[in-house]
Amino acid sequence: MNQIDLKRFDLNLLAVFDALMQERHVGRAGERLGLTQPAVSHALARLRALADDTLFVKHARGVKPTARAIELAETIGPALAVLRASFGIRTAFDPSSASRTIVIGSSDYVELALLPAVVARLRHEAPKIDIRIRSITQGDVEQAMRRRDIDLAIGPLTASPGSVLATPLFSDRLVLVARQGHPGLAQPLTVEAFAGLHYLLVSQSGDASGIVDDALREFGLERRVALTIPHFSAAPFLIAETDLVAMLPERIAKPLCAPASVTIHDCPLDVPPWVVGIAQPQEGQMDPCLSWLVTLIRKVVSDGADGERIRQAV
Secondary structure, three states: OOOOOOOOOOOHHHHHHHHHHHHOOHHHHHHHHOOOHHHHHHHHHHHHHHHOOOOEEEEOOEEEEOHHHHHHHHHHHHHHHHHHHHOOOOOOOOOOOOOEEEEEEEOHHHHHHOHHHHHHHHHHHOOOEEEEEEEOOHHHHHHHHHOOOOOEEEEEHHHOOOOEEEEEEEEEOEEEEEEOOOHHHOOOOOHHHHHHOEEEEEOOOOOOOOHHHHHHHOOOOOOEEEEEEOOOOOHHHHHHOOOOEEEEEHHHHHHHHHHHOEEEEOOOOOOOOEEEEEEEEHHHHHOHHHHHHHHHHHHHHHOOOOHHHHHHHO
C-alpha cells in the first residue's frame, strides 16, 4: 500500500468506503451520503490509488469487495464508529425519509415467524429502507459481520458469538406436527411411541440429528429420520402428504397448520425452549438507522403484533 500523507488525507474517503461496503452499490452509497454517483466514483478512484487495489469490482447487482477491501473494512468501519461517538456526532434520524439498504442474516424461520409483521410496520414508517435477507448458518454469523456481509443477524441467541451485542426478542418451543388422522397419534404418546414415529427434520447442514435425538438418548432410545430438508416452509406440506411427522418451532407451526391441513401435538419429551434475538456488531449501536430498526423489531414483538394487526393499525 502507498505511504499516506495524513496531513493531506481526505477523511471523507473513508466514509465513501464504508458506505460502499454496506450498500455494495455505487448509486445507493451516493444516496446514503448525499453524493452524486460520479462523485462516489471519483472518490473510489482515489481510494483505489491509495490502497493500490481495485477494492470493489463490478457485480451483477452492484459492486463486490475484494479481499483487500474486506481486510480494510475490519478496521475502517469500527474506527469511523468510534470517531463519530468521540465527536458526539448525532445525526437526527428520520425513518420516514431515510434511504438505506440493510442486510439481515437469518433463516426462513425468521422469515415465517417474524418478518411479515416487521416488514408491514417498516413499509409504513420507513418506506425507503430496503431489507435484504441473506441465508446464514449459526457458525457464520461472526465472520459475516466482520466482513460486513450482514448488518444484523436474527436467530437463536445460543448461536451468537461473544463479540457481538445480543438483544433478546422472544422464546419458542418445539411441537409435534403430523397430518390429520395420523394412525400413530390416535392415542396419547408415550416416549417409546414418540421414538417409533418416522421423522422429517429441518436441517440447514443436512445432518440427521438434533436436540430431540439428544433427549431420546437419555432414555436409551433413537428415532428414524427419513427425510431432511433445509427450510421450514416446505415441512408442513410434506407432512400433510405422508405419515412423516416433524418437530417444528411453535411460531412456525401455528400459521402453517391450517393451509397445510396438519395438526399440532405436545411433545412427550422435555425439550427446553430457546430464546431468539438480534445480534449486531458492537459498533452497530452507534448507527442510528440500525438502532432504530432494532427498536422497531423489539416493539413489534412486545406488541405481540401479527401481520393483520399491523395492517389494521396503519
